[in-house]
Amino acid sequence: VNGVSPSNPNRAEYLFDHIDIPAMLNYATAGIIFQDFDRWAKNFYVYRDTNGSGEWWQIPHDKDLTFGNRFYDDEISGDGFSFESGIPAARRRAHPFQGAAAHACCGVSNLMIDLVVNDPRTREMYLRRLRTLMDEQLQPPGTPVAERHFESRIDDLVPTITRDAALDLNKWGAIYGVVRDFPTAISLLKSNYLDERRVYLYQTHAVGGPAGSVGILDAQPAGVLLTIGAIEFNPASGNQDEEYFEITNPNPFAVDISGWTVEGAVEHTFKPGTVIPSSMTDLPLHLSPDVNAFRARAASPTGNEENFVQGNYRGQLSARGETITIRDTDGNLAASTAYVGAPSDLQQFLRITELHYPPADPSV
Numbered sequence: 517v518n519g520v521s522p523s524n525p526n527r528a529e530y531l532f533d534h535i536d537i538p539a540m541l542n543y544a545t546a547g548i549i550f551q552d553f554d555r556w557a558k559n560f561y562v563y564r565d566t567n568g569s570g571e572w573w574q575i576p577h578d579k580d581l582t583f584g585n586r587f588y589d590d591e592i593s594g595d596g597f598s599f600e601s602g603i604p605a606a607r608r609r610a611h612p613f614q615g616a617a618a619h620a621c622c623g624v625s626n627l628m629i630d631l632v633v634n635d636p637r638t639r640e641m642y643l644r645r646l647r648t649l650m651d652e653q654l655q656p657p658g659t660p661v662a663e664r665h666f667e668s669r670i671d672d673l674v675p676t677i678t679r680d681a682a683l684d685l686n687k688w689g690a691i692y693g694v695v696r697d698f699p700t701a702i703s704l705l706k707s708n709y710l711d712e713r714r715v716y717l718y719q720t721h722a723v724g725g726p727a728g729s730v731g732i733l734d735a736q737p738a739g740v741l742l743t744i745g746a747i748e749f750n751p752a753s754g755n756q757d758e759e760y761f762e763i764t765n766p767n768p769f770a771v772d773i774s775g776w777t778v779e780g781a782v783e784h785t786f787k788p789g790t791v792i793p794s795s796m797t798d799l800p801l802h803l804s805p806d807v808n809a810f811r812a813r814a815a816s817p818t819g820n821e822e823n824f825v826q827g828n829y830r831g832q833l834s835a836r837g838e839t840i841t842i843r844d845t846d847g848n849l850a851a852s853t854a855y856v857g858a859p860s861d862l863q864q865f866l867r868i869t870e871l872h873y874p875p876a877d878p879s880v
Contacts, residue, residue: 538789539573584709590693594713641791644770749833757809781838784829
């Protein structure tokens, strides 16, 4: 609580050293796709990976007020509610930064979302991850109905649910709002939520959109290239857990590398929500075999420096020199480099010349 507090002068350091940024990006942006506006100060758990990275993230709970449901009545909306017409647009529940302090309608904010949204580097990551999930799940306005993910899933489920929905309504009535039959409710879910939500996110808040737009990025182009920067294969401490290499983004836009892979010298698959911000931020991704060892390094780069570090990769960077290759989810080459090693005398000249096996049985 103290770490994510706006009063913490080292809040940015806390963000990069103690928050699982990819996991928080996923949690925060997934909630924007289905408009989870009831997660300011409740309806989530906070979890710390105590036996692993030591990082915190949020886990969702109680998702009834989603997909345009406001609770107090049966109004369904993907771009705001009629009762919020007097609230500034930036604070309405539909807003893409909903939950952050400046975008909470009711004066209560989710400080972990606020932390991610307010740092300009993670805000870039947020907007890129949001666009990825929009394209994968929500899909742009004009997408043929037969190709729409949500509508197709709804249509799959409706026949199974219809009979039980009628029995439930007959038994219990409506808890709040007006009474609607199930087919009408499903129609409103598609038109008043999904149709409105697509326009609101893809157009109202797009790059170059109207005043108040947060600038949700254009779709990530195919074949994006990255750069492999500094490589430390021989840490001065002698602790190989402190080795690392940098991955930099030379593009003027953030790049989502969820599911991309590293092969060659070491092996790694980037977890969902991993985004490298644009070249303007000068924030490379440091890939490490042990993020805790990286943050405990005596020399820079280390902890308390606002470094973005991910791990833990499999293998070890050889002092004899190797090739590091990064591929996107389609298998396209995104970056590759062959580094020249600097093996020690032992690594160059020590040889195993004889093996004795098996040993004799013990005499006693």
